[in-house]
Amino acid sequence: MNHITLNNGLKMPQLGFGVWQVEDDKATVAVTKAIETGYRSIDTAMIYQNENGVGKALKESSVPREELFITTKVWNSDQGYENTLKAFDESLERLGLDYVDLYLVHWPTPEFDEYVDTYKALEKLYHDGRVKAIGVCNFDIDHLERILAECEVKPVLNQVECHPYLAQRELKEFCAKHDIYVEAWSPLQQGGEVLNLDVIQNIAATHEKTAAQVVLRWHLQNNSIVIPKSVTPSRIEENFDVFDFELTQAEMEQINQLDRNERKGPKPSEMNVR
Numbered sequence: 001m002n003h004i005t006l007n008n009g010l011k012m013p014q015l016g017f018g019v020w021q022v023e024d025d026k027a028t029v030a031v032t033k034a035i036e037t038g039y040r041s042i043d044t045a046m047i048y049q050n051e052n053g054v055g056k057a058l059k060e061s062s063v064p065r066e067e068l069f070i071t072t073k074v075w076n077s078d079q080g081y082e083n084t085l086k087a088f089d090e091s092l093e094r095l096g097l098d099y100v101d102l103y104l105v106h107w108p109t110p111e112f113d114e115y116v117d118t119y120k121a122l123e124k125l126y127h128d129g130r131v132k133a134i135g136v137c138n139f140d141i142d143h144l145e146r147i148l149a150e151c152e153v154k155p156v157l158n159q160v161e162c163h164p165y166l167a168q169r170e171l172k173e174f175c176a177k178h179d180i181y182v183e184a185w186s187p188l189q190q191g192g193e194v195l196n197l198d199v200i201q202n203i204a205a206t207h208e209k210t211a212a213q214v215v216l217r218w219h220l221q222n223n224s225i226v227i228p229k230s231v232t233p234s235r236i237e238e239n240f241d242v243f244d245f246e247l248t249q250a251e252m253e254q255i256n257q258l259d260r261n262e263r264k265g266p267k268p269s270e271m272n273v274r
Contacts, residue, residue: 001038002243004225006156007179010101010133012069014220015240016041018185018227019050027053028060030231035061035068037240043159043227044095045073045106046087051094059096070095071102073137074122077274079105079114084121088130103131104159108143111272115143116150123153135159137185138268141174148178157181157225160268163189164200164215167259172224183225188212190264199254207245216242218255 002014017034019027019042027050031042035057044054051072058068072095078087088103103122108115115136122134135155136147147155158175162168162184175182188195195211204214212228216239219226228239247255 001040002220004181004223006133006181007154008133008156010156012102012133012225013039013041014225015039015216015242016043016069016071016225016227017236018043018229019054020045020048020185020229022048022050022053022229022231024050024053026231028056030236031057032060033233033236034240035063037237039236039240040067041069041071041227043071045075045104046078046091047073047075047106051091055094055096065097069101070097071104072100073104073106074118075106076109076112076272079109079112079118081117081121084118085124088121088125092130099130099132101132102156103134105136105139107138107271108136108140108268109272109274110143110269112274115139116146119147119151119155123151126153135180138271140268141171143268144174144178144180154178155180157183159183159185159227161186161263161265162219162224163187163192164194164197164218164255164258165189165192165260165262166264167256169259172222176223181223181225183227184219185227186264187219187226187228188215192264194258197258199258203247203251203254206251207247209242209245210238212239213242214247215255217245217247218252221247221252
């Protein structure tokens with residue numbers, strides 16, 4: 001496992017396990033399998049409605065809590081300073097934990113303009129020692145600029161949709177300039193056509209790896225944090241087996257050239273659902 005060091009000194013596994021769209025009861029089984037496979041970073045959120053299932057897997061695991069890195073997020077309907085503090089307590093209870101390693105603002109929902117106050121609640125949780133690091137999800141550059149200008153604690157990362165069809169180059173450059181990591185959700189384009197492209201398939205054949213492993217390796221070598229999701233045991237293992245090969249610079253560039261700025265999910269500036 002590769003570990004990266006966040007801007008507050010906290011170490012985080014570069015490869016984690018995501019549970020978006022995993023039902024609560026299935027999350028327990030999937031997270032248990034992930035931890036057995038070797039994953040130590042688990043990414044959930046209140047809106048996923050599986051914090052209970054994740055918490056059960058954590059409780060039943062023989063891996064010490066301090067070896068695990070747990071992320072959850074405050075949902076749009078819970079934004080605002082006091083609401084966020086309450087939402088955090090509720091997430092903590094569902095997870096069965098007394099702290100989380102990383103707490104994130106799930107979307108900026110700019111129409112409601114509460115993300116700065118929401119982030120300030122995260123700062124309080126951080127100063128109180130109830131979270132080890134804080135950050136954001138789905139923030140565009142203008143949203144990040146406001147956080148940097150109006151808040152005290154720099155986000156450690158920005159979790160965004162990112163895959164070969166949406167390489168996020170400009171956002172990555174901005175984040176790198178400010179020592180903010182980019183974490184990729186939907187790193188395999190939700191199993192979309194990217195995995196079937198000839199260029200990906202040919203690179204996979206060269207390394208005797210799968211298309212998914214090649215794309216995950218591309219993320220890792222681009223210095224991104226990545227959180228693939230699966231409930232299939234063999235895929236959970238497959239997605240973890242990406243540390244025994246390396247893409248050449250030419251192969252990296254071939255994948256870089258696939259960028260279309262094409263999303264599967266909504267644009268952050270337009271996502272105002274509560």
